[in-house]
Each structure stands twice: as C-alpha cells, then as structure tokens.
Amino acid sequence: MTLVPEEHPELWDFLNARRRGEVLSGTVAGIERFGVFVALDDGPGHPLFPGVGFVSAAELSWERFASFEDVVRVGQRVSCEFLQFDTYNGEARLSLKAMRPDPLRAFAAHVACGRERSPS
Structure with a gap:
C-alpha cells in the first residue's frame, strides 16, 4: 500500500525536512526478516509500520551477522544517519553502520598503495 x-x-512534513547525513535517534520498535524499524524521537508515528525509520540489513553493521538480533534488540536506543526519504513506504531510510568507522578505510590508512601489508 502506497x-x-x-x-x-x-509524516510527509517530517520526512521532507530531513537531510542526508542528519543524525536521528530513536528506539528499535520492530525487527522483521527484511530489516529493522525505528521509532524516531522527534518523528510522528507511522500508520502501517512500528516506526517511521527503517534500517535495511545492508545498513545495520560493517561486520557479518547471523540475525538482526545479533546487532540490535527491540527497545534498544540507537542513533542512525538519515539516508533518504522513501516516498513509496513513507519512511526514513537510515544507516546504523554509518555511525561507526568504515573498517576498509582504517585498513587502507595503514597500507601503502602498491605494497603488501607487513606482518604484525
């Protein structure tokens, strides 16, 4: 349903006012097989979903995980980066992993271009 x-x-006014990169806080309101819903502190309720924010599996963590519950739990407080306004579902697409350093960048900072990594 659109x-x-x-x-x-x-809901539309709230989501239209968000900007990419903005940090939003809230509470994990629901975990489904396709992602995590977040009830945003300053946001309105959502007419269909447990929260107006949504974090897909790809945006949960830099590390591998077997289940969403390995990363978050219902009721947990989280801070996420706003990615975009999903106008089809009327929700804020969020990234939890954007709040953590990118491990690939950290690795690249310690390895000179064109050289193998020296043993530690």
Whole structure:
C-alpha cells in the first residue's frame, strides 16, 4: 500500500525536512526478516509500520551477522544517519553502520598503495 501525502501530512512534513547525513535517534520498535524499524524521537508515528525509520540489513553493521538480533534488540536506543526519504513506504531510510568507522578505510590508512601489508 502506497502512502499519499494528503492523508498523512505530518509524516510527509517530517520526512521532507530531513537531510542526508542528519543524525536521528530513536528506539528499535520492530525487527522483521527484511530489516529493522525505528521509532524516531522527534518523528510522528507511522500508520502501517512500528516506526517511521527503517534500517535495511545492508545498513545495520560493517561486520557479518547471523540475525538482526545479533546487532540490535527491540527497545534498544540507537542513533542512525538519515539516508533518504522513501516516498513509496513513507519512511526514513537510515544507516546504523554509518555511525561507526568504515573498517576498509582504517585498513587502507595503514597500507601503502602498491605494497603488501607487513606482518604484525
């Protein structure tokens, strides 16, 4: 079901005001097989989902995990980076992993270009 702005103006106004890279805080409101819903502190409720924020599996962690519960739990407080306004679902797409350093960048900072890594 697609949400239309006219039926949920408070939700649309809130999501339209967000900017990429903005940090939003909230509580993990639901974990599904396809991702994690976050009830945002300053956000309105969502008419269909447990929270107006959504974190996909790819945006949960830099590390591998077997289940979403290995990374977050319902009721847990989180801070996430706003990625985009998903106008189809009427939700804020968020990234939890963006709040942590990228391990590939850390590795690259310690290895000279064109040289093998020296044993530690």
